[in-house]
Amino acid sequence: ELRAAIAGGVTKFVCPPDTNPVLDEPGLVEMFIKRSSLYNKARLYPLGALTVGLSGEMITEMAELSESGCIGFSQSNESIKDTNVLLKAFQYASNFNFPVWLSPMDFWLKKSGSIHEGMVSTRLGLNGISSCAESISLMTIIELAKLTKVKLHICRVSSERGVSLVRNAKLEGLKITADVAVHHLHMTEIDVGEFNTNSKVIPPFRTKRDCEALGNGLIDGTIDCICSDHTPVSQDAKNLPFSNADPGVIGLELLLPLTLDWAKKKNLTIPEAISFITSKPAEIIGVDKFTVEHNKKANLCIFDPNCTWIVNENNLFSQGKNTPFYGFELSGKVKATIS
Numbered sequence: 001e002l003r004a005a006i007a008g009g010v011t012k013f014v015c016p017p018d019t020n021p022v023l024d025e026p027g028l029v030e031m032f033i034k035r036s037s038l039y040n041k042a043r044l045y046p047l048g049a050l051t052v053g054l055s056g057e058m059i060t061e062m063a064e065l066s067e068s069g070c071i072g073f074s075q076s077n078e079s080i081k082d083t084n085v086l087l088k089a090f091q092y093a094s095n096f097n098f099p100v101w102l103s104p105m106d107f108w109l110k111k112s113g114s115i116h117e118g119m120v121s122t123r124l125g126l127n128g129i130s131s132c133a134e135s136i137s138l139m140t141i142i143e144l145a146k147l148t149k150v151k152l153h154i155c156r157v158s159s160e161r162g163v164s165l166v167r168n169a170k171l172e173g174l175k176i177t178a179d180v181a182v183h184h185l186h187m188t189e190i191d192v193g194e195f196n197t198n199s200k201v202i203p204p205f206r207t208k209r210d211c212e213a214l215g216n217g218l219i220d221g222t223i224d225c226i227c228s229d230h231t232p233v234s235q236d237a238k239n240l241p242f243s244n245a246d247p248g249v250i251g252l253e254l255l256l257p258l259t260l261d262w263a264k265k266k267n268l269t270i271p272e273a274i275s276f277i278t279s280k281p282a283e284i285i286g287v288d289k290f291t292v293e294h295n296k297k298a299n300l301c302i303f304d305p306n307c308t309w310i311v312n313e314n315n316l317f318s319q320g321k322n323t324p325f326y327g328f329e330l331s332g333k334v335k336a337t338i339s
Contacts, residue, residue, distance in 0.1 A: 001252070002039050003317045008252040008255055011043065013228070024052050047070060047071065051089065056075065056082065060073070062093060103154075113129030116128060120192060131158070138154065138162055156179060160209055178222070180227070182255050185218075197239070198323055202247040233247075260332040299338070304333050310327065311330060
């Protein structure tokens, strides 16, 4: 996956804590960082687990995890069902000004769903996940953030209502940032097609209106940046009935061309587009802005914005081959990555 990052022009990236084993102990974090650095490729910034084992029951020793190299704390895609535990986690993090990264999704509303709840889920006979699963969770998170003044980052907003809630929270002065997964700027529930498991993702692809709202949220500053949401899944875990298949799509190698493609449709310049995947996320994770200067360390991606290529298994480095973009012709080809 480090090779996939470099192939996509990514020199630094944040890794969620749902590794095996979960990043909930300082020794594991230190080992994880050390092993990744041995490859001498992209630099990894880990998020520590907010609760032990991501179980949502007992908060971790965040201070120790931070000293080991964690830049923030997250539950990945796992929910905290007990709101009191979430409150205590926010209080702990706020005391030390630790950032908390959360994916808003109500556990009970998402539990058995595998696709956006709507006409497509009805037609396919699949259990749906309503967009209110995101908004209800987000409202809870925002209210607790108001109370504790925690530094909050919302991961992978997927709905129009979600964008609206983040916008209002920012207007109220909360310390809140948000991102959107790059594939959510292109795909909708229609792209599930006839049970295409490569289009199964959490949060699910939603409606055209939601897709448009996400793009507009980026342009007006409500959503701060675009993320790859890179989730490699084995073919065995995807070659199952849709409801049983693992969710997730790969994104590191497609982040640049998909961002450029979206920006072109929105009449944004290349520098504006690039800022969503470079300087803006760098601010969120606390990395100094990089400048190209003599005698400074190189941190560069050289790409041809006009070079087109067709996505297929042979030109992807990730071990996971799970993407709904097979056969798409994309513009923007990485020629070299210097890290």
